[in-house]
Amino acid sequence: MALVGGTVGAANANSGPEAVSIAFDEGVARIFSEDGSEVATQITEETEAETTLEATLSGGEAIEAVVYAGPPLAPPVAPTQAEIDAARDARLEAPPEYLTTGESDREEGVLEAAAVDDADFAPFFAEAVTSTSAAFAWVDSDEATAYEVVRDGEPIWEGTATEFLDEGLIAGTDFLYEVTSFDAQGKSIITRTIPITTLGERGENQTSMSPMTYQPYGTAYLYRTFIPDNRVSMDLATTWGCGQAFKPNRSFSGDDRSWATPPASTPFDLTTYRSSVFLYANWDSPDGMSYVKDVSPTKLYEGNSLIETRTASVNGISVTNLQMSGSFAGARINHEVTNPFCAAGAISYSVDVRMYRNGLIETVGWRYPVPRHEIYGRWNNTGAEFWRTIGQLSNQGFHCLTGACGSETVNLSKTY
Known part of the structure; x- marks a missing residue:
């Protein structure tokens, strides 16, 4: 060897x-x-x-x-083309629920976590x-x-x-x-x-290598999807299943921004997005994980005139498979959130999130490559908490919402 x-x-x-x-x-x-x-x-x-x-x-x-x-790492398995087609057909037959209040749909709380077997x-x-x-x-x-x-x-x-x-x-x-x-x-x-x-010269005082990035309190994780454009114009791909076919000059609202490192107020900040999932592992209380799920409103325009505002239900996001100890936390995020005007397509991903008290965060699974996805972790190894980028994933086209592009592997790991 x-x-x-x-x-x-x-x-x-x-x-x-x-x-x-x-x-x-x-x-x-x-x-x-x-x-x-x-x-x-x-x-x-x-x-x-x-x-x-x-x-x-x-x-x-x-x-x-x-x-x-x-x-053991057993990430979610990406769907087959037959499963992708079946999910699209199911949405068309029974369109997902949505709100008409014009507000975001948000859910927050603490989910019970199973103990990790050493x-x-x-x-x-x-x-x-x-x-x-x-x-x-x-x-x-x-x-x-x-x-x-x-x-x-x-x-x-x-x-x-x-x-x-x-x-x-x-x-x-x-x-x-x-x-x-x-x-x-x-x-x-x-x-x-x-x-x-690297260690200092022989004879100098050394600071122990571990815990190099030991987290004194907790570790936070954020997965967001967003559309960088201010508006998304209608075309054949976006009108299919939307009830907007042959209605010219229509568009949907986007988020009008680029990548955005979360501010200190996250997950209750003013950053715009399509959906947001926030997880927090408190290392001194390993019996539960805090979460915030959020879906933003979508606006339908004709020209510059607002026709209607709808918000897809946060029920399209689930956090499961929770397990925690004093040094490890794991969860699975399953995400299928539609444009509430377009039942045929959905922002879809499924990832396992693994957080370690030593400063390592892993994200493993799959996604439809649309729209932009951004993933961040919050570390504390300088006496203050700060957010760092784990991954920034591009948008390959809105036709991918229907599963036409298949799925893309998500496999990211960062340590700070």
Whole structure:
């Protein structure tokens, strides 16, 4: 078994302190010194989702490592074309409910979460750092055939191994790595972001690597869909099933904005959107997850004259499969929200959301590639809460609302 997936000469390359590599062997993360011998490590902190280790090589070089674990990943299965057609036909036969108040439809509360079974957790990613090196190892997915490593925005390695070593780094320096897996068609499967800080020079005081991004209170998650245009003009695709065929000069309202990082007041902010799902995991109260589901009104115009306002029901959004512990929270969002004037089409997606107290957030599932989808996480590792982008997914055309474009895989992972 190869211990190291690759080595890259990085900034300040030299033959200084000894580097280490890390690899998974039958589900166990093992650390090796440059001579290939396994390094004996000591656990300094452990939860079901994260194990922190430290060691010292014979030459005095310090090592810190983190191994991440999680329950089995079984994301929602994308619908077949037959299922897509059946869902469209069902909406046409029994159009979904809607409101005519002109207001958003909102639901908020706390959903009971099942306890996580620690025995279900298995390691899936590991990292180890010294003063001048960073090593990573990951568990291969069935679909992955190649990988790429990016450091601070610059690609530095690609290959088929599931381990990687970066040597010659500057001591006491922050680096942001991204490890992306690809399938046989060259399509990205998942990208994991890994912020690390190399250890200081020997003799300096060190801050423990873990918990690097430990969340002191809770983690928030936001999934929104929106239309960037102010108006969407009618065409054959948008009139089908809308009751607007052969009625010229008609349009629907959009949200008239671009990507928008959530403000502090989210989910009760004034940002416009088609739909919004907010989840919050309180790590000290792992028996329930707070949520807010919201659908905005849609306006129908003829020219510049407003004809009618309708709001699709928030009942098209469900949050299920909740499980929580003091370091992991998982939920599934099922979303089928129509344009209330157009029963044939719907904004559709289904994703599993996995939040870890160590700062990792994953989103895995599928969507119809319409309209724009934006996904954000709220972290607290600086003494203040802040939102960061997890994913921004484009609009491939409003005809995709009917399922004409099929489904698109959503597989995103961010750590801060």
